[in-house]
Amino acid sequence: MSFGSHMLHLVVILFAAIFTDNILLARFLGMCSFLSVSRQVKTAVGLGFAVVFVMTFTISLDWFAYRYVLQPYGIEYFRFILFIIIIAAFVQFIEMAIERYSPVLYQNLGIFLPLITVNCAILGASLFMVIRDYDLAEGIAFGLGSGIGWMLAIVAMAGIRERLNNARIPKGLQGPGITLIIAGLMALAFIGFTGVLSSR
C-alpha cells in the first residue's frame, strides 16, 4: 500500500468511526453516561472532550500491551482484565496530573474523568481494535473517530434535551422515557449511513 492510499485508509477509518459505525448510536456502547450527563450542552461538551482524549490514548496503550505483552505470551484472552487495568490507571494518573498542572482544564474536563473509567465505550473501542486487527495508526484513527462520534452523539442529545425543557411531554414519558425514544430516533438516522464507508 502506498503512503497516499494508507493515509486515505486512515481517514476512512476515522470517518467510519464517527458516522457509519458510531460507537454509541450503532453499537450502543457508553449508554449510561450518555443518558445521565446529557442534560446540558456545556457539560456534554466537557465529557465529550474527556472521552475523545482518553479513548485516543488508551487505545494506543492497549495496542502496545496487546502487541508486546499478550501476544508474545499467547495470553490474548487476558485482554479484558489488562485493558481495564490500563484504562483505570491511565485515567487516575491523568486526573492527578491535570489537577496539579492545569486547574482550568481540571474544572472543565478533569471532574468528568472518574465517570469515564467505567465507560464501556472506552473498553469497547480497545476490544474492536483487537477484533479488527488494526495496526497502531489504524487504532489511533479508530479511537479518535470513536471518541468524536461519541461526543457528537452526546452533544446532539444534550441540544435536543435542552429544547425539550420547553416542550410539553406526556407525564409518563418525561425523563428517561423520552430520552430513550430520542436515542432510538438518532440511532435510526445514523444507521442510515451504514455501508457508505467500511472501517474494515
Place this chain on the structure above:
Amino acid sequence: MASFVVPITVISGIGAILAAVLVFAERVITNYGDVQVDINQGDKKLTVRGGGSLLETLTTQKIFIPSACGGRGTCGYCKVKVSEGAGPLLPTEEPYMDAQERGEGIRLSCQIKLRNDLKIEIPAELLTIKEYLCTCDEIIDYTYDIKQFRLTVLDGQLMKYTPGQYVQVLAPQYDKSNEEVYRAYSISSDPADKRAIELIVRRVSDGICTTYLFDYLKKGDKVRINGPYGRFYLRDTSAPVIFIAGGSGIAPIKCMLHDMKNNNNARKSIFFFGIRTTKDLFLEQEMKQLETELPKFKFVPVISQPEPGAPWQGAVGRVTNVAEDYLKQQDDVGNYEGYLCGSPGMIDASVEILTKCGITEDKIYYDKFS
C-alpha cells in the same frame, strides 16, 4: 504448570507496575508543598501542607468550621468566604449556593483543595473555638428520653461562651459506630460556672452520638468537645422577650435566663415551654426558682396531649397557639423580640405566628435542632 504461572505472573506484574507508578505519581504530583492561608485579612496566618481540603486542614490547625457530614459535601454547613485563590465554583458546590453567596465568593471549605495560597474570611468567633478535654461528672435523668450531662473542663482551662451558644461533642468509635462523629448540643448551665458546662440531650433512636451518651458514657469518663458555636444569644436591648422552646430546646434558654439573673437584667420576659404530656415536663422547679429571682419573668409550660385524669392545672394546646393568645393581649407586641429553640417544624410554626402577631422577622432569633 507453566501454562498458568506465566500468564498470572505477567498480568499481576503489569498490575503491580501500574500501581507503583500511581503511588509514585501521587507522592510527586500531588505534593503541593507548603501553602499559606491568610485568615481575616492578616488576623492569623497559617503555613500548612498543601494537598488536603481546606476544611480538614483548618481542623488540624484547631480552627473548627461547623460541619455535619464530615467533609463529604452533603450538608452544606462548612461555608467560608474565600476572597483569593480558590478558583471557580465546583459543580459539587453549586447546589448549596444561592446567587448572593456566589457573588460574595462563599465556598464549601470541604470541597476546596489547598493548591496555592488562599485568603479566607471566617466569623471572628470561630477563631476562639477550641477543643477541650472534659470529664463527665454527673448524669441526671430528667424524663424517659432526656438526660443532662455535666462536663468539667480539664487542664484548668476556662471556656468562654455567650449564653445560647452550643458545643460539638465527639462520639468516639464504639460498638455501634465505627467512625468518629461530632454532634451539636446547646449549653444549658449557669454561665457563672466557668469550669463546667451542662448539656441537655434528648435521645434520638439510632442516633450515633445520643446512643453513645445514653448507653455507653459513664460518670467519670473523658469526653472531647469543641466550641462554642452559634449566633443564638440574647441581644443587648431592653425589649420585652418571648421565648418559645420544645423539649430539649429549653437548654440554651435556661442558660440565657441564668445569665439574665446574674446581670440583674430586669427585662420583661415570658417563656412558653411546649411538651407533649406531663411525663415530658422537667426543670419545672428551676424555672419556678428563676421566676422568683427575675422580677419580670414568667414560665408557662404548655402540654399538647394531656393524659386523661392527670392533675394538670396549666396551659393545654399547641405551644404556638398559647403564645399567640398571649401576644394578642399585649399592646406593645411590635417591641417584642422572639427567641425560639426546638425542632424545625416547631420553629417554622412559631415564626409564622410571631410575624402574624406583628414581630418583624429581624427580631426573631432561633436555633433549629435537626
